[in-house]
Amino acid sequence: MPQIGSFALLLALALTVYSFLAGLFALLLNSQQSGRLGETARRAGIASFAVVFLAALVLVISAFGNDFSIAYIYHHSNRDLPGPYKFATLWSGQEGSLLFWSLLLSAYGLVLRLRHKTDMKLFAYSSVVIAAVQTFFLLLLNFAAHPFAVMQGSFAADGAGLNPLLQYPEMVIHPPMLYLGYVGFTVPFAFAVGALAMRYPGEKWIHITRRWTMVTWGFLTCGIFLGAHWAYSVLGWGGYWGWDPVENASLMPWLTGTAFLHSVMMQEKRGMLKTWNIWLIFSTFMLSIFGTMLTRSGLVSSVHAFAQSSIGDWFVGFLIIIFSTCLLLYVKNHAHLRSEHKLESLVSRESSFLFNNLLLLVACFTVLWGTLFPKISEWVNGTKVTVGAPFFNRVNIPVALCLLLLTAVGPLLAWRRTSLASLRRNFTIPAVGALLTGILLIAFGMKPWQDESYFYSLMTIMLSVMVALTVISEFVRGGRVIARHTGQNLLASIIHLGHRNTRRYGGYIVHFGVIVIMIGFAGAAFNQDKEQEMGFGDKMNIGKYTLVCKSYTQDDNPNYGSEWAVMDIFRGDKQIATLTPERRFYKASQQTSTIPAMRTTVAEDLYVVYEGQNQDTGRPVIKVHVNPLVMWIWVGVWIMLVGTVLALIPNAVPMQVTAPARLRAEPMSAGD
Amino acid sequence: MSKLQHTKLLLQFLSAIVVVVALFATLGAGDDSARVSDLGHRMMCVCGCNQILLECNHVGCTYSDRMRGELVAAVERGDNDDLTLQWFVQKYGTAVIAAPTNTGFNRIAWITPYAALILGIFGVIVIVRHWRSRPLLLPAGAVLPAHGEELERFRHQAQKDTEL
Numbered sequence: 001m002p003q004i005g006s007f008a009l010l011l012a013l014a015l016t017v018y019s020f021l022a023g024l025f026a027l028l029l030n031s032q033q034s035g036r037l038g039e040t041a042r043r044a045g046i047a048s049f050a051v052v053f054l055a056a057l058v059l060v061i062s063a064f065g066n067d068f069s070i071a072y073i074y075h076h077s078n079r080d081l082p083g084p085y086k087f088a089t090l091w092s093g094q095e096g097s098l099l100f101w102s103l104l105l106s107a108y109g110l111v112l113r114l115r116h117k118t119d120m121k122l123f124a125y126s127s128v129v130i131a132a133v134q135t136f137f138l139l140l141l142n143f144a145a146h147p148f149a150v151m152q153g154s155f156a157a158d159g160a161g162l163n164p165l166l167q168y169p170e171m172v173i174h175p176p177m178l179y180l181g182y183v184g185f186t187v188p189f190a191f192a193v194g195a196l197a198m199r200y201p202g203e204k205w206i207h208i209t210r211r212w213t214m215v216t217w218g219f220l221t222c223g224i225f226l227g228a229h230w231a232y233s234v235l236g237w238g239g240y241w242g243w244d245p246v247e248n249a250s251l252m253p254w255l256t257g258t259a260f261l262h263s264v265m266m267q268e269k270r271g272m273l274k275t276w277n278i279w280l281i282f283s284t285f286m287l288s289i290f291g292t293m294l295t296r297s298g299l300v301s302s303v304h305a306f307a308q309s310s311i312g313d314w315f316v317g318f319l320i321i322i323f324s325t326c327l328l329l330y331v332k333n334h335a336h337l338r339s340e341h342k343l344e345s346l347v348s349r350e351s352s353f354l355f356n357n358l359l360l361l362v363a364c365f366t367v368l369w370g371t372l373f374p375k376i377s378e379w380v381n382g383t384k385v386t387v388g389a390p391f392f393n394r395v396n397i398p399v400a401l402c403l404l405l406l407t408a409v410g411p412l413l414a415w416r417r418t419s420l421a422s423l424r425r426n427f428t429i430p431a432v433g434a435l436l437t438g439i440l441l442i443a444f445g446m447k448p449w450q451d452e453s454y455f456y457s458l459m460t461i462m463l464s465v466m467v468a469l470t471v472i473s474e475f476v477r478g479g480r481v482i483a484r485h486t487g488q489n490l491l492a493s494i495i496h497l498g499h500r501n502t503r504r505y506g507g508y509i510v511h512f513g514v515i516v517i518m519i520g521f522a523g524a525a526f527n528q529d530k531e532q533e534m535g536f537g538d539k540m541n542i543g544k545y546t547l548v549c550k551s552y553t554q555d556d557n558p559n560y561g562s563e564w565a566v567m568d569i570f571r572g573d574k575q576i577a578t579l580t581p582e583r584r585f586y587k588a589s590q591q592t593s594t595i596p597a598m599r600t601t602v603a604e605d606l607y608v609v610y611e612g613q614n615q616d617t618g619r620p621v622i623k624v625h626v627n628p629l630v631m632w633i634w635v636g637v638w639i640m641l642v643g644t645v646l647a648l649i650p651n652a653v654p655m656q657v658t659a660p661a662r663l664r665a666e667p668m669s670a671g672d
Numbered sequence: 673m674s675k676l677q678h679t680k681l682l683l684q685f686l687s688a689i690v691v692v693v694a695l696f697a698t699l700g701a702g703d704d705s706a707r708v709s710d711l712g713h714r715m716m717c718v719c720g721c722n723q724i725l726l727e728c729n730h731v732g733c734t735y736s737d738r739m740r741g742e743l744v745a746a747v748e749r750g751d752n753d754d755l756t757l758q759w760f761v762q763k764y765g766t767a768v769i770a771a772p773t774n775t776g777f778n779r780i781a782w783i784t785p786y787a788a789l790i791l792g793i794f795g796v797i798v799i800v801r802h803w804r805s806r807p808l809l810l811p812a813g814a815v816l817p818a819h820g821e822e823l824e825r826f827r828h829q830a831q832k833d834t835e836l
Contacts, residue, residue, distance in 0.1 A: 366785040
């Protein structure tokens, strides 16, 4: 098996190098024969998917077949590992995850090459860029991080096992989603490089790129929040986001990708920000590669990071090549990116996008800066400092609040110029609604003057209400117009409205999801926790709850042994639930892991952790958290994903815009 | 209301916000458990789990229990926040503090993001001013965008037609 896998990787490298070189020469020669050469390059790219897929399949089959002659399988699997986790072995270690990166990239390349008739020349350029990126990863896999390296000496009877933290159902889906996001940003990058290199006439490329970016952004959003949910459900510290370097690595391209999805509208509608958009796509891709490097190079310490290795140097080299190529192309072709319109007023939709981009990029820079500062401090001072949650929260929360404010104001601003009268007319209800919410919250006992976190929490909720009212008013106003013209009721009109301009109203639904998530985050200011050793019948009071330890016991299966407690949960005199927090000891890896038990409601989560046993008394130590509004975060993510999918659906009724003959173009969608 | 009055009003409003924010930042509960919670969330567990001290649930952690005990003892002794944090730095090293201190080179960690924000705002304003003053790049014979009264008339008509 390892020989088949190794051969497949070598063949994939040969095919990809051919696809890159033949594709490049075909574009440079630009003769009649070059068309056929380009076609062979495209086919080689398609074939490379089949071969990389074979390599990945061999690794998965080896995991299921317990082939511990392969070092990677020995280090990341064992005989008693359940089936789904054996499948997850593919991405649970350094070499396998790089192979998975390569597999997803070749899959994206396959889709792109099969759809080449959309725009043959642009897709030919993009195909060459994808082949170049793929070449780098296949070089890594063949020469620096080989997944089919065999064990030296005698073969072990059993493997070292999978990291216990990864043995959780979400870990079967979280990494693929995250990788689909990371890897997917290669496609917009490829289009951007292609469009710049060929001085693409018109804006069609940006429409194609935007759709790919939205798909990728959707996957990354899903991956990030699945990771947050996994952290909440498995790590047992009662939180979902710890500003760990690896979490930060996924957030950075998400922030720049979000900035691009907003600023791209300026290019589509007004022919502005062309240079900015190109560099946003370049930066997003570079941050994806940087994030991949961060988890693998040992540059920063993280609980998520893979083992330290020398592949960091490869990534640094690759990043330098990418940046130089982008810079060279930009210097050569920047005249092509001149703006077609000028900005007329600071109070306009264009300005709101500029400030939105500024805030998103400042947030991204802050995350990057905070992630790298321990290393910078070590280089400059010789002392390593910690940059943890207090730093990121203090710097990023005000930025996030400003973004929320812009989310409320932005949709109310018109393109080119907005009169103060129109702003006052549209903004009064959301502003009054937010103010009333603040007054009500203070009247019901919220004391923002007591703690900084309460103040931020209050502001978040007030601004979220403001955004919600803006979104609702946009739907209602548009729905009313449709209702008047069609005679439908308001709800049917709003649905009709959504179908007419899926992108605009899908975007509003995404905004609505964001505020639901923000309200969930605001709940963290009111978290409570308590820790207690609990014997039979012992009680613990926290918030509105009383926990009674009913029993504690042990269990055993081939994969792990476990200790767990049975806790009855009371609210007043009424028993409302029974929870069983657990601690597991995985035999193969000799590691422990906690499995918290939760009672989730819309208002709050009761989160119970079995911390361990007191060695002297043999009684379990239980830690309990009461975390308000956490469910809102997971609901908000679903709303965001629904909005993203809606925005990807083509408009049901494209609006025809009558334009002067010489400017007449493709049908345009209304709004935005 | 004149432009000057507008500016004065805006400045007063901004000053009020600054005062309120400063007040909120300096107010806080003063009892021991709140101080333990506050200080415990400003320090890291040093066992290598990368978690905030009071959030470390690392099974079998040999550090966090001891550190929590030391923190409670320091607060009960009446040591002020700076003294307590300094004691932990001396015992466990600078990495025990969860965020860079506001001293020496570490100040750069705090200043840089705000400097980036201010530079960014300045940059956006410069860009907007530059864009507003530059000529349009329109093909010959293209329809010129409407301005002034004409633009308002179009806007009014569009509002009347769509109520959007």
